[in-house]
Amino acid sequence: MTTPAADFDELVTRDDTAVSTGSTNDTEPIGTRLDDWWGRMLRSPLRQRLWYWGGPIAVTLLAAVLRLWRLGDPRSLVFDETFYVKDSYTLMKFGYEGSWPADADKSFNAGNVDVYTSAGSYVAHPPLGKWLISFGLQVFGAENTVGWRVSTAIVGILAVVVLVLIARQLFRSTVLATIAGGLLAIDGHAIVMSRTALLDNFVMIFCLLGFWAVLLDRGQSARRLSLWLTRRTDAGRGTDWGPALWGRPWLVAAGLAFGLATAVKWSGLYFLAAFAVYTLVVDAVARQHAGVTFWVSGTIFKQAPATFLLTVPIALAGYLASWTGWFVTKGGYYRDWADQPGNAVTGMLSWVPHAVQSFWHYQVSVYGFNVNEHSPHSYSANPLTWLFLVRPTAFYYVGQDQGQGGCSFSGGCAQYITSIANPILWWAATAAIFYLVYRLIRYRQWQVGLILMGMVAGYLPWLLYTQRTVFQFYGIVFEPYMILGLVFVMGLLLGTRTDPTWRRLSGVRLVGFFLALVIGVSAFFYPVWVGVQVPTWFAQIHYWLPGWR
Structure with missing residues (x-):
């Protein structure tokens, strides 16, 4: 039994041993x-x-x-964009992810994006995806929501x-x-x-x-x-x-x-x-x-x-x-970990550069964080349910009463x-x-x-x-x-x-x-x-x- 294999000029497929639900003979009409x-x-x-x-x-x-x-649209950070867009912006600025004050989202949404600090931020994922997001920020500007998502x-x-x-x-x-x-x-x-x-x-x-x-x-x-x-x-x-x-x-x-x-x-x-x-x-x-x-x-x-x-x-x-940006700069999180007294490896592996030791320590730390992440979340979904679409993630919801935000419906409106x-x-x-x-x-x-x-x-x-x-x-x-x-x-x-x-x-x-x-x-x-x-x-x-x- 083979899978259907067709030339591009056919309507669908031609199977040398076609799967059929009935018998055929020379007098039975074929095709449509x-x-x-x-x-x-x-x-x-x-x-x-x-x-x-x-x-x-x-x-x-x-x-x-x-x-x-x-x-x-929407012209505000959606769901985990609060992490990745801002991290991408500081990655573009410093070569590593910088830190943000607790209320940075409101300022960032309003177009005041330069409220970060140069202190390294602890991040749970490698940088490549954020580097790719940063390309959009460079083209359109971090103030433009299109740049966040393009x-x-x-x-x-x-x-x-x-x-x-x-x-x-x-x-x-x-x-x-x-x-x-x-x-x-x-x-x-x-x-x-x-x-x-x-x-x-x-x-x-x-x-x-x-x-x-x-x-x-x-x-x-x-x-x-x-x-x-x-x-x-x-x-x-x-x-x-x-x-x-x-x-x-x-x-x-x-x-x-x-x-x-x-x-x-x-x-x-x-x-x-x-x-x-x-x-x-x-x-x-x-x-x-x-x-x-x-x-x-x-x-x-x-x-x-x-x-x-x-x-x-x-x-x-x-x-x-x-991780090139992290290696060639000094401000990334854990970048100088091995330089601190008592942290560097001694003995047979003492020759390993401190940057590599610090990097390894960071990776081990991130692994522990990811494996042990059990913080409750209202949209968390057991993987056993994913194939059945039991608990999809709502990324954004804003409700408006009639007369607010351009809503003209008596029962109110939603941006969802x-x-x-x-x-x-x-x-x-x-x-x-x-x-x-x-x-x-x-x-x-x-x-x-x-x-x-x-x-x-x-x-x-x-x-x-x-x-x-x-x-x-x-x-x-x-x-x-x-x-x-x-x-x-x-x-x-x-x-x-x-x-x-x-x-x-x-x-x-x-x-x-x-x-x-x-x-x-x-x-x-x-x-x-x-x-x-x-x-x-x-x-x-x-x-x-x-x-x-």
């Missing part, structure tokens, strides 16, 4: 009028190229509009592009790739995270880039293994353990991407570890299929060291590079921003992920395994921290893989143009109805994703579950 019309539309090479690029460009433009419209918005738009390219590589279908990008473009979770200056969108894009690199390396390494074995066989030499494949630029790129994700938040480490193991498993299976005699030990003793050296050093270099995903899309994607687990066990399709690996890296580690204070919006890092899983299932439902007409029509109608429903729900939720002033009753009818309030 829609297939015939689509075939006529893409008859010429020019039209094929227009569709090849046109669909992805269209969903990218849609994503840009939904993320950039009214980006500067970096995350751009990343959210780029994520749609990357997801389209990944989906096309996985499914060999422009239709399915366009659907994947379109679903990410219109989902509320992705929209809100792209319109708020938090760090998680940056983790998501770097992990997604690493995932793409792993996908590209998979095909490249298989071809190089086959070429090596052919040469050995032609030379009359044994295959034994097989080669250590060093020429793997996409694997190096994956290591760098995951290292940069870690330089935003430490959760990027889970992707580095998970996909390092994944690539070794793929290498082992490839060796077995190629006829390598000792394919297990060959992977462990020859390829594993090479894979480690191709990924881990570059990941570490990317992480350390993000909730990071809830499109619930129909999210729940369907969750169901698809569970189905893919079954499908991997049953058919062992590599595309399914790769998609699920994204979920393993992005979601499963959080189940170790069910007692820690965590939030539903952390799920943005694995949302692209939920969408890929859902689109994979859509491809199965759509079938192929060689399917019986009744099956083809059923699949097209079902997927079409689902997409129309998702679009309608996104239109319904969009005002409470972007903080448009709405009647209070309108905000309240978006509370479908008790935890959504």
Whole structure:
């Protein structure tokens, strides 16, 4: 059983061993009028190229509009922007995060942004995400709320592009790739995270880039293994353990991407570890299929060291590079810790530079803080509930009575921003992920395994921290893989143009109805994703579950 694989000029997918719900014969009608019309539309090479690029460009433009419209509203710090925007500003000024007085938000919102001090501030996350936010501050100014959020918005738009390219590589279908990008473009979770200056969108894009690199390396390494074995066989030499494949630029790129994700938040480490193991498993299976005699030990003793050296050093270099500002200045938090009497290491490690000792102490301290963060929060959500959308995070809420703040409704108004995903899309994607687990066990399709690996890296580690204070919006890092899983299932439902007409029509109608429903729900939720002033009753009818309030 293989996954649907299509040329870009087909309506959906062509599966060499198509999944079918019924038998076919030579007299049973196949395809639909829609297939015939689509075939006529893409008859010429020019039209094929227009569709090849046109669909992805269209969903990218849609994503840009939904993320950039009214980006500067609300004109105040939203949720954890209070940390990251201000930290980004002082990082830009000093090269490290400075300190702020307790009432700094009010002043910052009013445009008086220079109320910081040069004293180093204790921060729980590495600097890269804040450096990226600071680019927007440099372009638009820290007084401009667009400058706070434009970096995350751009990343959210780029994520749609990357997801389209990944989906096309996985499914060999422009239709399915366009659907994947379109679903990410219109989902509320992705929209809100792209319109708020938090760090998680940056983790998501770097992990997604690493995932793409792993996908590209998979095909490249298989071809190089086959070429090596052919040469050995032609030379009359044994295959034994097989080669250590060093020429793997996409694997190096994956290591760098995951290292940069870690330089935003430490959760990027889970992707580095998970996909390092994944690539070794793929290498082992490839060796077995190629006829390598000792394919297990060959992977462990020859390829594993090479894979480690191709990924881990570059990941570490990317992480350390993000701390350059802390190293080259003197004011960062704990920067002179080892210089204080009694703190520096003695004995065999006394030669280690004090800056490195201070840095290590800082990292250990941050680890302890993150692991033991149990402060109660009204929007904390147990990771076990994330897939079911039980407790989304409300980022912003301002209520107005009639006559206040431009409110003209008798029951009052609300400006509300909730990071809830499109619930129909999210729940369907969750169901698809569970189905893919079954499908991997049953058919062992590599595309399914790769998609699920994204979920393993992005979601499963959080189940170790069910007692820690965590939030539903952390799920943005694995949302692209939920969408890929859902689109994979859509491809199965759509079938192929060689399917019986009744099956083809059923699949097209079902997927079409689902997409129309998702679009309608996104239109319904969009005002409470972007903080448009709405009647209070309108905000309240978006509370479908008790935890959504």
